Amino acid sequence: MGKLRLGVLASGRGSNLQSIIDAAREGWIEALAAVVISDNRSAFALERARRGGIPAVFIDPGAFSGREEYESAVVEVLRGHGVELVCLAGYMRLVGRVMLNAFPGRILNIHPALLPAFPGLHGQRQAWEYGVKFSGCTVHFVDEGVDTGPIIIQAVVPVFDEDTPDTLAARILEQEHRIYPEAIRLFSTGRLKIAGRRVLIEKE
Numbered sequence: 001m002g003k004l005r006l007g008v009l010a011s012g013r014g015s016n017l018q019s020i021i022d023a024a025r026e027g028w029i030e031a032l033a034a035v036v037i038s039d040n041r042s043a044f045a046l047e048r049a050r051r052g053g054i055p056a057v058f059i060d061p062g063a064f065s066g067r068e069e070y071e072s073a074v075v076e077v078l079r080g081h082g083v084e085l086v087c088l089a090g091y092m093r094l095v096g097r098v099m100l101n102a103f104p105g106r107i108l109n110i111h112p113a114l115l116p117a118f119p120g121l122h123g124q125r126q127a128w129e130y131g132v133k134f135s136g137c138t139v140h141f142v143d144e145g146v147d148t149g150p151i152i153i154q155a156v157v158p159v160f161d162e163d164t165p166d167t168l169a170a171r172i173l174e175q176e177h178r179i180y181p182e183a184i185r186l187f188s189t190g191r192l193k194i195a196g197r198r199v200l201i202e203k204e
């Protein structure tokens, strides 16, 4: 079987993108980053892609009259690179109907909190402010809601009294870099089965 072709969408620094690129390079996942797309011209994620010899495409949302037109352009680029699985990695836009219809059950996201707690922006800070003793991160399928899709895997980290939102975010990020490639590996080997809201992981 060929390698699963990934399209990664990122708006910022791209450390999760890097963990995916590295896992693919090391042969830990049977996948390759076929294209990286950003809605932010100066996203460091685009630079990481270029350094890795991966096509890096900036698509300016301002150049389109609405979300559907913008997403159609994104879908065209993804299809043009033969993408089979879309990975959102710090992508700061809501995904709409056009992308969901183009890649049904084939869009993943990583969120820096234990969903369904603390969805939306700054999950790490929300958790810290709330005062939880444990937080973590979640990889999930994307649906039309904000961080509401079926959960694939989660990792838990403790929250210490000495933590700041930044130290907590750093502890969570380490786990993000571990579980995102892991989720892609499970998807690429066909081991994820969606049963309603539950994602079941078939034994090897």
Ligand code: GRF
Pocket (backbone or CB within 6 Å): 010, 012, 013, 014, 015, 016, 017, 089, 090, 091, 110, 111, 112, 173, 176
């Ligand atoms: C991560 O914390 C991710 O969970 C969230 O956005 C951040 C992106 O970081 N969705 P990076 O761009 O991958 O470094």
